[in-house]
Every structure is written in structure tokens, then in C-alpha cells.
Amino acid sequence: MSTFNNNGTIALSFEYKGKRFVLSGLGSYSDTKQLEQVKQTELRIKVDRKANNFPFTDNESVKLFYFPSSEDRQQMIARTIATERRIEKERIDLRPQLIADLQTRLAKRYSASEYSLLNKLESYRAKITDTKEAQAFITSLNNAGKTSNNTVKRYLNCLKAISDVFRDISVDTVEAIKEKPFTREEVALILNWFKSSKYYNHYHDYVMCLFLTGMRTNEVTGLQWKHIDWNTDTLIICSALAKSGTGNEKIRKTTKTGKIRYFPMSNGLLAMMKARYETSNKHPESLVFPSPTGKPIDDHNFTQRIWHKALESLNIEYRTQYNTRHTFISHFLDQTKDFAKCAMLTHGHMTAVGTLMKHYANLVNRIEVPEMF
Template sequence: MLQQRIEYRYNSADVGLLGSLKAYKKLIKTSADAKAFMKWLTEIRKLAPSSKKRYLAILQTLRRDLFGDIKVRAGQKPKAKPFTKVEVTQILNHLKEDKHYSHYHDFILLLFNTGTRTSEAIGLLWRDVDLVKRELHIYETLGRYKGQTNVRERRTTKNTKYRVVPVNNAVYKMLIRRPKGKVEDLVFNSPTGLCIDDHNVSQRCWKITLKTLGIPHRNLYQTRHTFASHCIDSGMTIQETAAITGHNIKVLYEHYLGSVKKPTLPEL
């Protein structure tokens, strides 16, 4: 069942779990066997609670009859802080003038201002851009093929849902000035004309830019966190934000509400 999941949509957690099951070399037929396997993950594989919890979620999806009653406690780590508006401005201004990485300015501007997933922005085609209505149509990604950063395959979005993302003035002006290709051409590509390798961008362009500016490092995916957080802080509802970003509403409540603007407590 895991192998089928991996063939359908590659996931590193599925691959890791499959490796552990093979290394365990025992059949899991009962709930007691399932508990023994989870104990083995801790004592022999030395798996961190967070990884163990992730594996358990997969196992409960596949075999709830065996793993449904098992629970794993994993302490919460501090949440990564969204970038402030000042930091976003610093990053984009620096990229615009950077002699090595200015090519990626527009790509990162879109990430900050639309909250699209990295793979969605990488796979964006000109046919999905409506400059008259000022909106993007998101229903596909250009995701990694079996974990390889330089090989991509086109597939549906993470939750398989189609959504319309409105664009603000900054994104509209950027798209207007970009050279237009054919409708099936990518909006963004690498300096050599290939699809963008987000691992390469993260390890070079992004990492070096933050270090140069003295901004605490957060991964490139935090552009999405930043957008969602600022949407909510600006007064948009959870539902409105979720419709644009494609987030699960529960996830927004748990991870984004209050991450930018802290509540002011009364003086008693």
C-alpha cells in the first residue's frame, strides 16, 4: 500500500516509513504487533517524536484497524516567524540590484505576494495568468519527481483543488513587464531557460540574500506563511485567506492566527 502511494505521489515520509518496515523484518498482524513496531522505531531506530508521529499518521491512514488506538506525544517546536513588511522590502530591493540573483526577483516577489506553494509558482504557465481580471488560476504544480530537485512532473495541487488567486499592484506590474511567451510556456524559469530548481534557489540565492541583509534565516517556504499571516493581520477572515492560499481552515487557525500581530492585553 505504501509502494502504491509512493508511485502515485512521491513523499519522503512514505519512503522513510517503507524503509523502516523493511528493516523491521516482522509481520504486523495485530494491534500488539503495531505497538511493538512503534516501540522499535523509538528504541532501535532512535526516531524523533515528530518523525514518529508523522509515520503514525501514515500508518493510521493505511491500517486504522491496527494503528488507530496508538498515540504519539511530540512537543511543539517554536513556530518560524513570518517576515515583516520591512524585511520583505529589504529582500526584494536587494534582489532587484543583485548582480548574481536578480533573475529570481520576480519569482520571489510572486511568492511573497500571493502565498502560492513553491511548486505552484514554478509550474505557473502563461495560460493561467489573466491580466485583464488580475488573477492567477492555480490547479497544477510542477513537483519534484521522486524527490529529485532537478526533475519535475506536472500534477494537481496538494489538495487537488482549483483556486483563483487575485494579484495586487506589485504582482500585476511585475507580470506586465515580463516578456510574454506562448500560453504553454512557464512564467518563471532558470537563467538557462529550464524550470526553476527550488533547492538551488534556496541554498544559494535565498540563503546568501538573508545572510547579506542580516535577516534571521527562515526557509523559502516561509514566504507562504508570511503572506497568510499578513492577510489575517490586515483584517481578512480565515475563510477568505484559505480560499486564496488553499490552506485547510483548521491549519490557519492553529498556525497563523496572531502570528504577526499580537493581542494587546488590558491593564488591570
């Protein structure tokens, strides 16, 4: 490969795979700046040839690629932009279809986790066209800081069920430290706060039921008088009020597990239920715990406006309202050591025993460390 003077102009000649290339008219040979630029490009051509990254077969193509004129450069840029725009337009964004599929799933069976995922997909502004962009969406959930790895894994399992683009993506599960259950003293303080509150005493019985049954929040908000068997003093937990997925409207669904549970009421819970029943309209379809306006309790609004205020007023370490379920399970197992009964009361099936043992075995089999030194 050599650079030479061709009648006062810069020329370049070289061979590649048996073919000779001669490029002329590359600038004035007396212009040191232009000559230096050609020599720099000569080095670039050498590197490309060595890397077998030289697909050209004629002088014109080589000159256009390595020594484009201003007009050539503008045309190349215009073609590149046009190509990129065409490719971008042809890329199919899977996000609208993912949203539609999620809405269909939620219409069949409500899931708080999938409803949350739906909101995140709707607010995500980037496209999801391939695995790389699907990974970017999952990474954005992790980077948000407010979503645990376990929650992201639940989101991912759902997405894998509706789109192959997420199939090869994985999330490392990190075991989270469980919130502390409320103590007996804290439960008493919370119930007394609601009972004596001028503005929120309406919710006392609702909170009491949450603590004394360990029911899921939407099971309690959806409880109707027809779900109480007064002959056996039993709650029949067979449905829940859940968000429809399209707004604040509540629709009746099966329980999370799809199982019917029968919960024998304790004396305190029974007395409270009987007192409420006597002052109600006693209609079987009426809610046991309606809001002050007669509508279903908005659990999100209750948590944000009232529950938070109660704990703050009592100077009790904040825990979510759903902790009432964790509190019931913790105290029940601490006193009875019976995982089978707890599974039937809180989940409605014996397969939940394994789950309970995984999370609550320390309450039954406490390790005592002896004084060794």
C-alpha cells in the same frame, strides 16, 4: 532433594509431581569443585520446580539440560543457532512492501511528507516484521532529532493506512512554535537583494511572487502562462510541479488540496507579470519562472544555495523559504482580519478557516493586558 555419594561419583535424587528422578555420574565425589557445582545446580532445580518451570519427565532430559557434557553443550548451541537462523529467515520483512506501497501512493498523488518518509524507509537498515519492530522504526525517527513529533505523526498516519503492523502505535503531538513571519522591512530588503544581485537577480520575480501570493513553492515553480487570465488579472492556481518520487524529475500534479484557486493580482504583482510576459516567448505551456537554463526551478537547490546566502548577507534571522507563505497569511490577516477570504486565496476552500483561526487568531484578536499595579 539430596546429593549423595554413589560409589565415588556424585549423584542427585529428588521427586517432582509424584515422579522420582535419580541423576548419577555427575562427577567425582572427592572433587570439592565438582561437588560445589552440583549443589549450585541443585538450587537452580529447586527454583525451577517452585516456579513450575520444570517440564521434564525423564532422567536423561534433566541431565542433558542441567548437566550437559562438553559435547552435549556444543550440540545444544549448534541446535540453538540453527533454530534462530531458521526463525530469522522465516520472518517476513515488511519494509520492501511498505516501500512499494508508498511508491504507488506517490505515483497517484505526490506528497512531500510521504516522499520524505519513503527516503527514510529506504535508508532504514533493520527489518520491520512485527509491531515491536515497527515501533522501533517510529522511535528511530523521533530519536533522529531533526524530525518533529507532528511530522512523525504524519508519517505514522500514512503507515497505518498501508499496514496493520503500525495500527496500535501512537505518537504524542507536541505543538511547535511557529517561525516568525518576515516583517515588511525584511521583505523589502530581501527583494532588493535579489534585484541588485549580479548572480541571482534572475530569481527576483520568483521570490516576489512567493511573497505577494502566499502560493506553495511547487505551485509557483509550476506556474505557466496559460494559468494567467489577463482579462480579469487573475492567477489560476490549479497544479504544481512535484518530484516524481524516483529521482529529480518533476511531474505535474494537482494542488495539495486538489482545489483550483483564483488569485486576483495586486497592482505590483500584475505589473511584474506583464513585464515578464512581454519578454517571454508567450507560449501558453511555458513556465512563468524557469531557471536560468530554462528548466523548472529546483526549490531545494535554491533554498540551500541562494536563499540561505541572501538572508545571511542581509543579517536577517534565518527562516525557511516556505515561510513566504506564512508571511503572506500573517500580513493579510493582520490588515484585513478576513479569515474567509484568506482561506479561499491560500487553500481554495472554506473549511480551511478553522485551520487559519487555530494558527493565526492572535493576529486578529490580540489580548491587551491592562496596567494593574
